[in-house]
Amino acid sequence: MKVVEEPNSFGLHNPFLPPTHRLQPKASPAPASGPAHFLQLASKCFSYMESTYKYEFCPFQNVTQHEQTFRWNAYSGILGIWHEWEIENNTFVGMWMRDGDACETRNRQTKVLLVCGKSNRLAHVSEPSTCVYSLTFETPLVCHPHSLLVYPALPETLQRKWDDLEQSLYEEMVTKQGYEKKLREIFEEATFFKSTKAAQSEQKNKLQHQEFESLGKCNKEYQQLSRDVQKLKDLLTQHGVSYEAALLEDSEDKRAIPQRVTETPARTVVPKVEIHKHGDTGLWNDSP
Structure with a gap:
C-alpha cells in the first residue's frame, strides 16, 4: 500500500490544495x-x-x-x-x-x-x-x-517633525497627552502604525457585514426573513387581503403620487445700492 505524504507547502496560496480549501484572508x-x-x-x-x-x-x-x-x-x-x-x-x-x-x-x-x-x-x-x-x-x-x-527608521521629514515635537514638549507648548497623540500621527504617517481613520473605517465595515461572514449565518438570516414574510401573508389572509394584491396596490399608489408643480415667481426689481469696499475687485452688476 502506498502512503501519500502530506505536501510540505503551506500558507495562503498552497498550490497543492484545491481553490475551495485554500486559506481565505479577511484583509490584505x-x-x-x-x-x-x-x-x-x-x-x-x-x-x-x-x-x-x-x-x-x-x-x-x-x-x-x-x-x-x-x-x-x-x-x-x-x-x-x-x-x-x-x-x-x-x-x-x-x-x-x-x-x-x-x-x-x-x-x-x-x-x-x-x-x-x-x-x-x-x-x-x-x-x-x-x-x-x-x-x-x-x-x-x-x-x-x-x-x-x-x-533612524523614519524619513528625514518625519525626523524633523519629531524634533519639533520634542522642542514643543520641552517648552511646555504641548501637553504630554498632546505629545503622545502627535507622536502616534508621525508613526501612522510612517506606516509603523495602522492609521486610526483606516482602522475605524474597517471596524465600521466589519459591523455592517458581521451577520454575513459565513454561509451559515446568511442562511439563518434568510430563513428568519422568510418566516417574517410568511407571518405577514397569514395576517393579510386573515383579513381577506391577498398578499400579491397588496403589493400591486402599493405600487399603484406610488405611481399615482402627483409631481410637485412649481410656479415661476414674479420678477422682483431690487434697487441699486452703492457699495464701496477697500480692495474689492469684484464686478457690480448694474442690470436689475
Whole structure:
C-alpha cells in the first residue's frame, strides 16, 4: 500500500490544495515598514513544529497554523495578517498580526516578539489567552543595541517633525497627552502604525457585514426573513387581503403620487445700492 505524504507547502496560496480549501484572508497585509535591514525578511517564511501543529510565520505577510495529521478535516487556519508594529520607548519590540480566522466572537491575532539569536528561526509559540497567540522570533538582525530604534527608521521629514515635537514638549507648548497623540500621527504617517481613520473605517465595515461572514449565518438570516414574510401573508389572509394584491396596490399608489408643480415667481426689481469696499475687485452688476 502506498502512503501519500502530506505536501510540505503551506500558507495562503498552497498550490497543492484545491481553490475551495485554500486559506481565505479577511484583509490584505499592511505595507512593509520598520528598520531597513529587517525588510530583507519580507519574502521569507519560517516554520515551527509543536505537537501535531505546524506554525508558519511570514514577516509582513501572515501567521498560519496547520494540523499535521491525515484526518479529512485537519485544521488549517490564519492566526493573523500583518497589521502594525508595537513600539515602546522609541524601540520596535514586536509585530502585530491581526484579522485572522474567526474565533468565537472575534478574530484570531498574534504578537511576534523579536529577540536576538544566532539564526532566523521561530523559537516558541504559545496562546496566552483565547484566540490571542504569542510567537518568539530569533534573529541576528536585532542583536545590535540600536537595531530596533524607531527614530533612524523614519524619513528625514518625519525626523524633523519629531524634533519639533520634542522642542514643543520641552517648552511646555504641548501637553504630554498632546505629545503622545502627535507622536502616534508621525508613526501612522510612517506606516509603523495602522492609521486610526483606516482602522475605524474597517471596524465600521466589519459591523455592517458581521451577520454575513459565513454561509451559515446568511442562511439563518434568510430563513428568519422568510418566516417574517410568511407571518405577514397569514395576517393579510386573515383579513381577506391577498398578499400579491397588496403589493400591486402599493405600487399603484406610488405611481399615482402627483409631481410637485412649481410656479415661476414674479420678477422682483431690487434697487441699486452703492457699495464701496477697500480692495474689492469684484464686478457690480448694474442690470436689475
